[in-house]
Amino acid sequence: MNLIYENIISRRSCRSFTDQEISKDNLDLILKAGISAPSGMNRQSWQFTVIRKQANIAKLEKVVGKAANRAENYDFYAPNVIILVSNDPENVNGLADASCAMENMFLMAHSLGIASCWINQLRTICDVEEVRELLDSYGIPSNHIVWGIADLGYAAEIGKEVVKKENVIKFVDSL
Numbered sequence: 001m002n003l004i005y006e007n008i009i010s011r012r013s014c015r016s017f018t019d020q021e022i023s024k025d026n027l028d029l030i031l032k033a034g035i036s037a038p039s040g041m042n043r044q045s046w047q048f049t050v051i052r053k054q055a056n057i058a059k060l061e062k063v064v065g066k067a068a069n070r071a072e073n074y075d076f077y078a079p080n081v082i083i084l085v086s087n088d089p090e091n092v093n094g095l096a097d098a099s100c101a102m103e104n105m106f107l108m109a110h111s112l113g114i115a116s117c118w119i120n121q122l123r124t125i126c127d128v129e130e131v132r133e134l135l136d137s138y139g140i141p142s143n144h145i146v147w148g149i150a151d152l153g154y155a156a157e158i159g160k161e162v163v164k165k166e167n168v169i170k171f172v173d174s175l
């Protein structure tokens with residue numbers, strides 16, 4: 001089978017990770033895949049902020065959970081690394097650009113045996129004071145929206161296979 005296709009269709013979101021560290025070489029490949037994504041008008045006005053220290057991931061998790069009113073049972077599923085993909089809100093393609101970059105990183109990670117998940121809660125709460133203070137401390141530009149967090153790590157449990165709807169594909173051949 002075509003290797004790219006095989007990689008695409010076998011990727012699953014993962015919500016349970018081991019403690020195994022992702023090597024810097026592999027992380028660099030994943031980030032290179034992220035910045036190689038297409039971007040509207042080639043603006044590349046995004047930033048990829050990498051957090052590797054578990055204490056820092058836990059701190060962000062706590063602040064996001066509180067700001068999203070989900071403090072009780074909220075977590076990022078304890079990944080080894082998170083990558084925050086942010087962009088200037090003036091760029092109307094910010095979310096689309098981030099989505100292309102996130103999927104590139106997920107697929108690169110998967111090809112290296114590293115699992116991933118999109119964490120979505122940050123995008124609407126970046127300007128909550130406690131959240132913005134943390135984002136500032138990471139060097140994320142103060143006007144940026146974090147469109148997505150990429151969880152990365154080795155899977156403790158293989159992600160559940162979901163059924164992909166085939167009937168969403170429509171050919172217009174008869175006109």
Ligand SMILES: Cc1cc2nc3c(=O)[nH]c(=O)nc-3n(C[C@H](O)[C@H](O)[C@H](O)COP(=O)(O)O)c2cc1C
Nearest residue numbers: 011012013014015117118119120121159160161162
């Ligand atoms: C825009 C977007 C936001 C998502 N947000 C979350 C999230 O916050 N938490 C989560 O566990 N999964 C999240 N996911 C993962 C989806 O739940 C997952 O992609 C979907 O169930 C299909 O499963 P698959 O990725 O294994 O194909 C998100 C995915 C996308 C594309």
